[in-house]
Amino acid sequence: MDKTIARQEKASVTVYLDSALRNRARTAFRATSGDEHDISWSDFVLKAVLAEVRRRELEYNSGQPYEESDRPLAPGAPPSWRNARRQSPYT
Numbered sequence: 202m203d204k205t206i207a208r209q210e211k212a213s214v215t216v217y218l219d220s221a222l223r224n225r226a227r228t229a230f231r232a233t234s235g236d237e238h239d240i241s242w243s244d245f246v247l248k249a250v251l252a253e254v255r256r257r258e259l260e261y262n263s264g265q266p267y268e269e270s271d272r273p274l275a276p277g278a279p280p281s282w283r284n285a286r287r288q289s290p291y292t
Contacts, residue, residue: 218226230245239245258264 226245226249227242230239230242233239234245237245237248239248258266
């Protein structure tokens with residue numbers, strides 16, 4: 202785990218997931234948390250988010266962290282997602 206992440210102040214985050222993805226993730230957490238040394242559901246989610254952040258930094262920013270910002274994000278899905286008829290890649 203990235204120690205700089207672990208030492209910082211924690212903030213609550215609300216996200217919405219498809220029920221099927223949420224259940225799949227919870228099942229994976231329950232089945233593997235001991236082997237993966239997850240200390241909590243939050244720890245599991247933190248690891249998943251951190252993996253995606255690192256992937257995007259590698260792909261789009263030469264592996265460097267983006268400049269941090271606490272500027273609020275727009276609520277909900279982007280307009281292009283709301284109107285698009287697409288199959289979830291997570292099911």
